[in-house]
Amino acid sequence: MSDNILVVDDLHVSFSSSRGNIQAVRGVSVSIRLGESIGVVGESGSGKTVLSRGIMGLLTQNATRTGSVEFAGHDLSTLTRDELRTHWGTGMAMIFQDPMTSLNPVRRIGSQIMEGLTVRLGMSKEQAKSRAVELLERVRIPDPYAALRKYPAQLSGGMRQRVMIAIAVACTPELLFADEPTTALDVTVQAQVLELLDELRAESNMSMVLVTHDLGVVAGHTDRILVMYAGQVVEAAPTAELFANMKMPYTEALLKSIPRMDLPSGQKIPVIAGRLPDPTQPEPGCAFAPRCQYATDKCRTEQPPLVDMGNGHQYRCFFPIGGGR
Amino acid sequence: MAGTGKAHMRQDGDKVLEVNDLVMNYKAGRRTVVSAVAGVSFDVLRGETLAIVGESGCGKSTLGKAILQLPRPTSGSVRLGGDELTSLDDSALRAVRPRMQMIFQDPISSLDPRLQVRNIVDEPLKVWGRGDDAEREKKVNELLTAVGLDPAVVRDRRPWEFSGGQCQRISIARSIALDPELLICDEPVSALDVSIQAQILNLLQDMKDRFGLTMIFISHDLSVVKQVSTRVLVMYLGKVCEVAPPDALYANPAHHYAKALIGSVPVPDPRRGRAKATIEGEPPSPMNPPSGCRFRTRCPAATDLCAQQEPELREVAAGHFVACHHPNPR
Numbered sequence: 001m002s003d004n005i006l007v008v009d010d011l012h013v014s015f016s017s018s019r020g021n022i023q024a025v026r027g028v029s030v031s032i033r034l035g036e037s038i039g040v041v042g043e044s045g046s047g048k049t050v051l052s053r054g055i056m057g058l059l060t061q062n063a064t065r066t067g068s069v070e071f072a073g074h075d076l077s078t079l080t081r082d083e084l085r086t087h088w089g090t091g092m093a094m095i096f097q098d099p100m101t102s103l104n105p106v107r108r109i110g111s112q113i114m115e116g117l118t119v120r121l122g123m124s125k126e127q128a129k130s131r132a133v134e135l136l137e138r139v140r141i142p143d144p145y146a147a148l149r150k151y152p153a154q155l156s157g158g159m160r161q162r163v164m165i166a167i168a169v170a171c172t173p174e175l176l177f178a179d180e181p182t183t184a185l186d187v188t189v190q191a192q193v194l195e196l197l198d199e200l201r202a203e204s205n206m207s208m209v210l211v212t213h214d215l216g217v218v219a220g221h222t223d224r225i226l227v228m229y230a231g232q233v234v235e236a237a238p239t240a241e242l243f244a245n246m247k248m249p250y251t252e253a254l255l256k257s258i259p260r261m262d263l264p265s266g267q268k269i270p271v272i273a274g275r276l277p278d279p280t281q282p283e284p285g286c287a288f289a290p291r292c293q294y295a296t297d298k299c300r301t302e303q304p305p306l307v308d309m310g311n312g313h314q315y316r317c318f319f320p321i322g323g324g325r
Numbered sequence: 326m327a328g329t330g331k332a333h334m335r336q337d338g339d340k341v342l343e344v345n346d347l348v349m350n351y352k353a354g355r356r357t358v359v360s361a362v363a364g365v366s367f368d369v370l371r372g373e374t375l376a377i378v379g380e381s382g383c384g385k386s387t388l389g390k391a392i393l394q395l396p397r398p399t400s401g402s403v404r405l406g407g408d409e410l411t412s413l414d415d416s417a418l419r420a421v422r423p424r425m426q427m428i429f430q431d432p433i434s435s436l437d438p439r440l441q442v443r444n445i446v447d448e449p450l451k452v453w454g455r456g457d458d459a460e461r462e463k464k465v466n467e468l469l470t471a472v473g474l475d476p477a478v479v480r481d482r483r484p485w486e487f488s489g490g491q492c493q494r495i496s497i498a499r500s501i502a503l504d505p506e507l508l509i510c511d512e513p514v515s516a517l518d519v520s521i522q523a524q525i526l527n528l529l530q531d532m533k534d535r536f537g538l539t540m541i542f543i544s545h546d547l548s549v550v551k552q553v554s555t556r557v558l559v560m561y562l563g564k565v566c567e568v569a570p571p572d573a574l575y576a577n578p579a580h581h582y583a584k585a586l587i588g589s590v591p592v593p594d595p596r597r598g599r600a601k602a603t604i605e606g607e608p609p610s611p612m613n614p615p616s617g618c619r620f621r622t623r624c625p626a627a628t629d630l631c632a633q634q635e636p637e638l639r640e641v642a643a644g645h646f647v648a649c650h651h652p653n654p655r
Contacts, residue, residue, distance in 0.1 A: 216591035
């Protein structure tokens with residue numbers, strides 16, 4: 001389809017390590033439309049960060065990637081790293097998880113924002129500077145001229161994350177990956193940053209992939225949600241449909257483990273017992289079976305196929321909540 | 326807010342901790358002083374969990390450390406049981422230390438990477454001479470079991486072999502080893518995933534019931550403290566805004582800052598809409614705090630009065646106190 005900005009088909013990413021072959025992403029297919037906002041949700045180790053890095057081609061040397069990634073009509077899986085670079089910044093950009101360590105500590109904010117503008121868009125230094133000021137104003141940094149001269153250490157965490165956003169959107173990318181953009185921030189600042197991302201998206205019809213472990217964060221800011229577990233998409237649905245009609249026991253467990261402010265105090269939070277499976281030895285059956293309260297012998301021995309409900313809602317479970325279709 | 330006043334202090338009850346007019350100033354440069362905690366008073370009764378909530382930089386961690394005299398506060402009083410900690414000399418203070426323990430935010434860096442788990446949990450017992458080798462070993466195994474770890478599996482491993490959630494379990498085992506009267510948890514779950522966060526919150530509840538702990542739970546996230554606390558104290562820029570039982574606070578936040586904090590928590594329900602950014606910007610610098618109410622520069626209800634006069638804590642409902650000239654109507 002021509003209105004898809006990104007089509008990923010059967011993406012696998014694995015890492016060779018001393019512990020064996022770590023299968024971080026195991027066959028993910030996803031397409032993203034222009035202007036669409038997608039949430040990727042899962043626990044640490046579910047493969048959500050590796051998925052976005054794998055799509056962008058930002059993987060370490062010991063990684064092996066198979067499957068196809070088509071971005072704006074270009075097949076990225078065949079490109080060399082140098083060819084891939086031409087898409088970074090202008091085509092795809094990423095806001096990294098940790099605003100404390102993702103900025104270069106010994107370079108001023110201004111030069112870090114202007115780098116992409118001069119290198120990618122070929123702007124002169126003056127042009128890049130005035131655009132950098134615009135960007136800092138846009139992400140609501142007070143006194144942008146003074147901020148250009150500052151070093152990252154002189155800014156608070158929230159301000160640094162705004163700078164990261166300014167750098168990521170500097171070359172007006174068509175697709176923005178935001179990897180846990182608010183995890184290190186206070187709730188008040190988190191709300192401000194998420195609102196800012198929504199505004200930027202609406203302005204330029206940018207597509208966004210919002211990666212997070214918190215279903216609360218994606219609920220109000222995405223059109224569609226992918227739930228990942230052990231390197232696979234275990235449930236995918238339009239946001240409203242997912243919350244109204246959850247099929248996968250894992251999604252439900254993840255939702256229930258969020259502390260609720262509308263329940264009386266002193267109550268226990270339902271938890272998901274156990275841990276993610278060993279990524280070097282995938283389960284023969286459903287990856288979630290060892291932690292699932294509904295699991296049967298079938299779940300432990302057979303891989304559940306991806307069931308498509310026809311309304312954009314897919315899940316991987318033999319015994320979905322509320323029955324199958 | 327933020328204001329002064331002691332209307333919320335209780336007359337009777339079995340007080341484990343009583344803090345009066347605590348001030349913590351740091352020098353920053355030759356003339357400037359950072360006023361991190363500016364006259365905070367509160368008390369904690371036996372078996373209570375007091376949550377201290379506020380944004381980064383509000384002084385909540387400084388307050389937690391000042392209670393432990395790490396470092397000693399600039400002025401004010403901290404009474405643990407019958408002992409005035411601020412007037413104890415170093416050796417007397419050291420003797421009191423086993424009675425109060427702390428759990429830190431970053432579970433991995435707060436454990437010595439070179440020590441085996443059994444030595445980490447054993448260290449306080451060994452330092453304080455609690456039992457011979459065999460007794461201590463038994464105690465360490467009990468503690469590890471209590472926090473949901475299998476001693477046989479984890480005893481000889483080192484912190485880097487564990488996930489963040491497991492490291493936090495080890496921290497908890499270490500902190501309760503000496504049966505403290507008071508446990509201060511500084512953002513114990515903010516570095517963890519929601520699923521692991523729920524496990525640790527439940528574990529802290531269990532430990533509290535099982536060992537009769539009195540806790541102070543410091544967090545920036547109001548949704549996290551609801552389950553575990555019996556009283557919530559909201560701080561802003563070194564001052565107390567509001568003190569209330571959790572259910573009353575969440576149902577009827579009286580202070581505009583508390584209301585904004587509650588409104589900022591993302592709700593996992595798309596029909597309820599998104600969490601709105603209810604306040605703009607970030608707190609002003611504690612080197613140069615606003616006059617009067619410290620929250621007035623970001624407050625939607627601020628008037629001239631707020632710039633001139635600092636509001637005092639007053640009772641708006643039974644057990645619900647607010648320091649605001651124009652509190653939210655109930």
